[in-house]
Amino acid sequence: MLAKDESSNFKLKHWKWLVLVALQVILLLVGQASGIILARFYYAQGGKSKWLIALSQTAGFPLLLIPLFLLSSSKNPSSSPSAKVLAPVYFVLGMLLAGETIFFSFGLSYLSASTYSLLCATQLVFVAVFSYFINSQKITILILNSVVVLSLSAALVAVNDDSKGPTGVSNSKYIIGFICTLIGSSIASLLFSVTQLSFHRILPRETFSVVLELQIYIQLVAVCAPLTGLFVSGEWRVLYEDMEGFGKGRFGYVMTLFWGALAWQVWSFCSSGLIFFVSSLFACAIGNLALAVAPIACVIVFHDNMNGVKIISMLMAIWGLSSYTYQNYLDDSEARRTDSCITESQNDSFI
Numbered sequence: 628m629l630a631k632d633e634s635s636n637f638k639l640k641h642w643k644w645l646v647l648v649a650l651q652v653i654l655l656l657v658g659q660a661s662g663i664i665l666a667r668f669y670y671a672q673g674g675k676s677k678w679l680i681a682l683s684q685t686a687g688f689p690l691l692l693i694p695l696f697l698l699s700s701s702k703n704p705s706s707s708p709s710a711k712v713l714a715p716v717y718f719v720l721g722m723l724l725a726g727e728t729i730f731f732s733f734g735l736s737y738l739s740a741s742t743y744s745l746l747c748a749t750q751l752v753f754v755a756v757f758s759y760f761i762n763s764q765k766i767t768i769l770i771l772n773s774v775v776v777l778s779l780s781a782a783l784v785a786v787n788d789d790s791k792g793p794t795g796v797s798n799s800k801y802i803i804g805f806i807c808t809l810i811g812s813s814i815a816s817l818l819f820s821v822t823q824l825s826f827h828r829i830l831p832r833e834t835f836s837v838v839l840e841l842q843i844y845i846q847l848v849a850v851c852a853p854l855t856g857l858f859v860s861g862e863w864r865v866l867y868e869d870m871e872g873f874g875k876g877r878f879g880y881v882m883t884l885f886w887g888a889l890a891w892q893v894w895s896f897c898s899s900g901l902i903f904f905v906s907s908l909f910a911c912a913i914g915n916l917a918l919a920v921a922p923i924a925c926v927i928v929f930h931d932n933m934n935g936v937k938i939i940s941m942l943m944a945i946w947g948l949s950s951y952t953y954q955n956y957l958d959d960s961e962a963r964r965t966d967s968c969i970t971e972s973q974n975d976s977f978i
Contacts, residue, residue: 648904651897652913658893659917660924665887666732667740667929672874672883676862679869679884681732681853685724687888688846691896695839708829713844716825720841721848723818729853730811737796737804740925741937745780746808748944751951752777753816754911761820762827769954776947783940819911838899846895912952916945 666680674680735743752774758764796804822841830837857863873880894914901910923941 644904648901651900651904654893655897655901655910655913656917658890658897659914661890662887662894663735663740663744664924664928665883665890666735667743667925669883669887670736671929672879673872674869674880674883676857676866676869677729677732677736678853678857678860678862679866680735680887681725681728682850682857683884683888684728684732684891685846685849685853687892688843688850688895690889690892691839691843691846691899694896695836695843698836698839712829716829717841717844718848720818720822720825721845722852723814723821724845724849725852727811727814727818728849729856730807730814732853734804734806734808734811737800738808740929743804743808744925745937745940745944746805747812747815748780748948749777749809750812750816750819751912751948753813754819755951757817757820758823762823767954769950769957773947773951773954776943776950780940780943780947783936783943835899835903838903839896842895842899909952909955912948912955916948916952 662684666683669680731747734746738746755764755766755770755774759766764770825841830841870877870880873883875883898910898914901913
């Protein structure tokens with residue numbers, strides 16, 4: 628869809644590139660949906676620690692050191708920005724990621740997985756706004772259509788009388804979960820826009836190693852916030868009780884957190900791959916596509932109430948995401964035509 632040049636794609640043939648991108652798209656969709664489902668499963672089985680779920684979304688980052696080590700020989704240290712330049716970037720992005728995971732953790736604890744997923748699809752609304760001010764992204768008819776449709780999709784969920792939280796969740800907590808999820812979506816969108824700006828201004832070498840390094844360092848920073856919250860709040864003292872009261876027992880408790888952390892790292896790794904092999908815009912669009920279709924998996928796993936309003940909301944979300952993705956395709960096609968014209972012009976000047 629949005630292929631880069633041969634050097635940035637390890638000189639892959641087009642069909643190999645397509646297979647690799649398709650595989651990463653599938654794994655990203657599975658990883659993100661699995662992460663949401665396992666987090667909701669933790670709460671459904673009696674788990675209570677919101678800080679622990681926030682922590683699990685980034686605590687598995689050492690797994691990314693394996694592919695980074697394997698690719699370390701391809702780096703060019705002489706062209707790397709200095710640590711003084713990179714440290715503030717990693718810190719800001721890491722704190723944004725920490726805020727995103729914390730708000731999403733609180734939101735998911737008070738909402739059904741399907742409602743949560745539908746609300747998260749509003750990320751592209753915030754992406755359009757932040758990209759306009761931070762990345763000078765044009766607001767076209769397609770993007771405006773995406774913003775309006777996704778906003779209406781979230782509004783339908785908000786006014787739906789049958790959109791109740793999990794058993795035992797009061798209306799006030801449901802509203803808190805609703806608000807936390809929207810705040811988390813706005814932070815996630817700001818993270819995307821700032822990351823895009825960082826690649827354009829500070830990290831021009833968009834190699835796979837650079838993208839992986841970015842993921843590792845910002846997750847390292849992000850881990851500190853929920854870890855601090857876990858100890859400051861005193862929740863660490865009751866983690867054993869939390870495990871003992873888990874519906875599926877101790878082993879189920881550990882496996883839920885382990886596979887959840889692994890799922891988020893699969894998502895992180897595949898996001899890095901799509902950023903490198905395609906673009907960060909495409910990675911964002913695929914991530915939001917997972918949020919639009921995740922309600923179907925939630926209905927199957929948790930038997931969430933999927934009434935007519937939610938179905939319409941989901942279809943509207945897919946419509947809005949499709950409009951946004953198609954606009955990205957048009958923008959990339961135009962950019963490639965421009966690059967091709969420049970290259971031809973340069974070649975003609977040497978003749």
